[in-house]
Amino acid sequence: MTTTPQTMGQQFGRRSWAEPWKIKMVEPLTMIDRAGRERALTEAGFNTFLLKSDDVYIDLLTDSGTSAMSDRQWAGMMLGDEAYAGSRNFYHLEEAIQTYYGYKYIVPTHQGRGAEHLISQTVIKKGQYVPGNMYFTTTRLHQELAGGIFVDVIIDEAHDPINLHPFKGNIDLNKVEALIKREGADKIAYISVAGTVNMAGGQPVSMANIKALRELCDKHGIKIFLDATRMMENAFFIQEREEGYADKTIAQILKEFCSYTDGAWMSAKKDHLVNIGGWLAVNDWDIFEEIRNLVVVYEGLHTYGGLAGRDMEALAIGIAEAVKDDHIRSRIGQVRYLGELLTDWNVPIMMPVGGHAIFLDAKRFYPHLPQSVFPAQTLAAELYLDSGIRSMERGVVSAGRDPHTGDHYYPKLELTRLTIPRRVYTQAHMDVVAESVKAVFDQRESTRGLKMVYEPKYLRFFQARFERL
Numbered sequence: 001m002t003t004t005p006q007t008m009g010q011q012f013g014r015r016s017w018a019e020p021w022k023i024k025m026v027e028p029l030t031m032i033d034r035a036g037r038e039r040a041l042t043e044a045g046f047n048t049f050l051l052k053s054d055d056v057y058i059d060l061l062t063d064s065g066t067s068a069m070s071d072r073q074w075a076g077m078m079l080g081d082e083a084y085a086g087s088r089n090f091y092h093l094e095e096a097i098q099t100y101y102g103y104k105y106i107v108p109t110h111q112g113r114g115a116e117h118l119i120s121q122t123v124i125k126k127g128q129y130v131p132g133n134m135y136f137t138t139t140r141l142h143q144e145l146a147g148g149i150f151v152d153v154i155i156d157e158a159h160d161p162i163n164l165h166p167f168k169g170n171i172d173l174n175k176v177e178a179l180i181k182r183e184g185a186d187k188i189a190y191i192s193v194a195g196t197v198n199m200a201g202g203q204p205v206s207m208a209n210i211k212a213l214r215e216l217c218d219k220h221g222i223k224i225f226l227d228a229t230r231m232m233e234n235a236f237f238i239q240e241r242e243e244g245y246a247d248k249t250i251a252q253i254l255k256e257f258c259s260y261t262d263g264a265w266m267s268a269k270k271d272h273l274v275n276i277g278g279w280l281a282v283n284d285w286d287i288f289e290e291i292r293n294l295v296v297v298y299e300g301l302h303t304y305g306g307l308a309g310r311d312m313e314a315l316a317i318g319i320a321e322a323v324k325d326d327h328i329r330s331r332i333g334q335v336r337y338l339g340e341l342l343t344d345w346n347v348p349i350m351m352p353v354g355g356h357a358i359f360l361d362a363k364r365f366y367p368h369l370p371q372s373v374f375p376a377q378t379l380a381a382e383l384y385l386d387s388g389i390r391s392m393e394r395g396v397v398s399a400g401r402d403p404h405t406g407d408h409y410y411p412k413l414e415l416t417r418l419t420i421p422r423r424v425y426t427q428a429h430m431d432v433v434a435e436s437v438k439a440v441f442d443q444r445e446s447t448r449g450l451k452m453v454y455e456p457k458y459l460r461f462f463q464a465r466f467e468r469l
């Protein structure tokens with residue numbers, strides 16, 4: 001059979017796009033054979049977090065700290081001022097955050113969870129509620145460790161993998177109002193808003209939603225803190241989908257969104273194109289004073305917060321690169337390309353495709369497997385066995401247990417995440433990934449689940465071990 005080859009753009013009836021960079025340095029990949037992968041997976045207790053990266057071919061475990069830095073960022077690493085106090089790189093970082101996010105006071109942290117710890121310890125009083133647009137593992141744990149009680153106030157659509165709502169990360173204001181009415185505004189520490197929402201599939205929050213939330217919170221004197229980890233990607237969806245924003249830049253949208261919040265924490269390992277780093281920024285001097293004091297206990301002096309000067313420089317440069325429209329368009333374009341292939345082949349994924357990953361819907365992928373045998377964990381294991389591709393479970397294992405009853409949380413979403421690192425893989429890698437997912441899908445009926453044989457106390461998904469049923 002002869003067919004005329006077509007570019008990807010032609011196949012999808014549009015003009016092709018290309019990445020706004022070229023490659024200057026490469027890292028060779030190796031692929032071990034199937035027997036080797038069987039061995040590696042068994043040794044890792046069927047947990048992709050426990051695999052050695054040398055045994056992985058295409059690594060889609062996470063987009064966290066896995067970006068390729070630019071030549072400018074690497075050049076910035078040589079300009080590290082490794083002074084213990086007052087490093088010039090800190091002032092560059094501070095200026096970049098003030099310029100692009102608009103917050104007043106900043107402390108660096110070693111990564112996102114360092115910042116989550118500081119904000120939680122500073123503003124949560126024991127027994128207060130922390131409403132959020134779906135939980136994130138480390139965020140909720142730090143809120144709980146500070147004595148807070150997490151309450152999910154995301155819109156119901158977010159829990160439905162086939163609902164096509166354009167802003168599935170939105171906060172349901174009725175849920176927030178009902179909580180205020182029931183418990184009183186003083187029982188609410190703050191509203192914890194993430195843009196985009198990782199566990200919901202990288203789904204965005206609309207500008208209209210954050211504005212309305214601001215109004216509601218102003219009425220009751222409640223603060224809003226933002227998880228800004230993937231907020232630049234969130235800005236792309238506002239530009240694309242929300243009326244009045246098509247002609248605004250990502251930078252303008254980002255700054256407007258942040259202006260409706262009282263501060264933000266950041267895992268710079270995502271949007272900011274660096275391998276390590278984070279920060280916490282607030283507008284209130286008293287909160288800042290407390291944070292600046294605490295950071296010296298847990299992270300380091302307030303002008304380095306656990307980072308080397310060179311890391312802060314690469315981070316400051318990364319912010320300016322990451323906020324560029326052509327960067328975000330190609331980043332999300334690559335994620336969508338993988339999503340288009342899979343949906344075309346009827347592989348069930350979380351829809352619409354979000355910012356940083358494709359989330360395979362393990363409940364529909366393996367309808368014969370109950371959640372108690374960990375379908376998403378099973379799918380991650382099967383994908384690795386098929387092709388050496390590493391993905392991440394985002395279902396019952398990640399959700400953990402209710403601290404009061406000790407029972408598993410059974411989240412509605414049982415997902416396996418194929419997370420795309422920024423500026424790292426090519427379209428050909430996406431093709432290989434898509435074909436492997438399809439091969440695993442084609443054998444789905446013969447797949448059995450897993451049982452958990454070891455469970456750590458905190459964030460169990462990182463180190464839990466499983467055996468085949």
Ligand code: P61
Nearest residue numbers: 062063064111112113136137138198229267269
């Ligand atoms: C990830 F399996 N995310 O997505 P840190 N907020 C948000 C994040 O996505 C985030 C952090 C805060 C990771 C790494 C990771 O259950 C897991 O810099 C929206 O990682 O400390 C991190 O930032 C925390 C993977 C974290 C996990 C927790 O892959």
